[in-house]
Amino acid sequence: MGAIITLSLLGILILYLGLYKAKNALLPVSILGLLGALAYELYYWQSDAVPMYKGMVLFDHFALAFSMLCIVLTILILLLSKEYFKSISENIAEYYTLIIFSLTGALMVCAYHNFAMLFIGLEIMSVALYILVGIRRKDKASNEASLKYFLMGAFSTGFLLFGITLLYGATGTFDLAVLKEYIIANPTEVSPLFYGGILLLLVGLCFKVGVAPFHFWTPDVYDGAPILITTFMSTVVKIASFAGFLKLFSMVLIPLNEFWTPVLLTIVIITLFVGNITALMQTSFKRMMAYSSISHAGYMLFAILSIGANSASGILTYAIAYGLSSIVAFGSLMLVKRHIGSDQFESFNGLGKTNPGLAFAITVAMLSLAGIPLTAGFIGKFMMFTTVMNDYHTVLLLLAAINAAIGIYYYFRVIVHMYFMKGEGEEPVQLSINFKLVFGLAVLLTIIIGIYPDIIVSLI
């Protein structure tokens, strides 16, 4: 709870800093505040997890681990933002505030114990994003992305709310613990309202995490949004939504898994194929990353499909690997786009010769996204595949292996462009110290987790 309060106050403080034109203080103060919030989360790690504030929030190890991941990723993203926002507009303080508020919502989604908190958390997270997506007001693509995201987001929230209402109609409560007791007390005669509620909740949550067939907004929004915001959306927001998703299903709905497993299985298979095959056909790096984020959401759903003791740590490992690599990928795209002015694969040509360090970082990120051993991505994929294997979903496993192979193809295309194609210019891309720090940290963590996965796996 301390972290949520800290972040709320931090947002307001930054608004005031913007008012008094303290532009140089914005980034340091934001980072310090985020570190403070991180310290709060670490502090709560030892204490006993009991639902607080009349059962509204629960800070167990699951919630704390995902919250910390979100905060760390936000710090990395903000470090990349230093030059970026200035080139877009004057109102930098407001953007920092909105990102921090969005993070506050994400923490609430990680820690909710009552549907009221889930709903408000998701809304805070999304409302801030609707605006951030559209901050390039002169750019038509950015405007379109913002409007599309807003309409789709509002629509999916409607489904989610209706689902919550039906669950309330069946049980008379919003509290996860009471809902769980209800299912355990009536395992055979659960009200039909409850089943309808589960389906609608599933639709709403699938919209939020962007899996097929509810993925139509994802490519356009990710493509149209400013790169930094795309990074934030595809990492922090997606991970928090998954945490909320997993919490609901593992805590409450698991006794009814015979009902929802077939539905989710279909969604997973469609998602894997749609995400990977369309990613294969892209010529723009940014769009490729958008589609590949759909397929990664499909892999993460594996943990929800066959919920077990390892689900939470599996999804956490996958999310860390995916988040770190995405930040490197989008960060390098930001640099390359500023240098060459295009986000096609061709702009990466010859990067291996002019910027060996940057090319190495991108290579590690791509290998991690593809799931090659000795990177964190491999451990994440390995854990996901093991959870599914324990449930004997052999067909799914086979399809997933095919998709992983397709994934390797398009991730390697980036590497091929960097090392084996000749670039036009000779002068190297300029990296500021912040970028070097973030890339170095992300690559280091990716490799460390790839070699010693135990530090993360044993966490939850």
Place this chain on the structure above:
Amino acid sequence: MTIFYFVAFLSIFFALMTIFTKNPVHSVLYLVITFATFTVHYILLNAQFLAAVNFIVYMGAIMVLFLFVLMLLNLNKESEPMKSNLVKIMGVIAGMCLIVTFLGAFRLLESNNAMVQGHENIGLVKNLGKVLFSDFLLPFEISSILLLTAMVGAVLLAKKETRVKQHG
């Protein structure tokens, strides 16, 4: 009970009219009437607060906003996007599936279950306030961040960029 059936018939009738009228302004006006019938439903259910909010916010504020937007956009037949028949058929099928799902969910509803009968006065403002300031205090307070976010965003999107010349 007869009042309920009459009002329910009116709700469904005007909701269908909302969809089937060609003129967007008429459509919005039918939607206003649909909301008015909902207000009557809420009063029948003894939910005064919801009735008032529905009347003021939805019928009053939001629908007026709808009308303004329609007038600003100046929609007419020519600017209407072409919809293919395939999309229409798919929409009908999907909608029907949704209805079937809901009917399946609602099939065992009984109006006299303990949860409804036990809380006859649950919709009164007094009880709502009590719940809001005891059990749901945290979400109530935190929604202030939601409102602040929306406010900052609205100002940010609507403010004029003073980039070319700084007039203070």
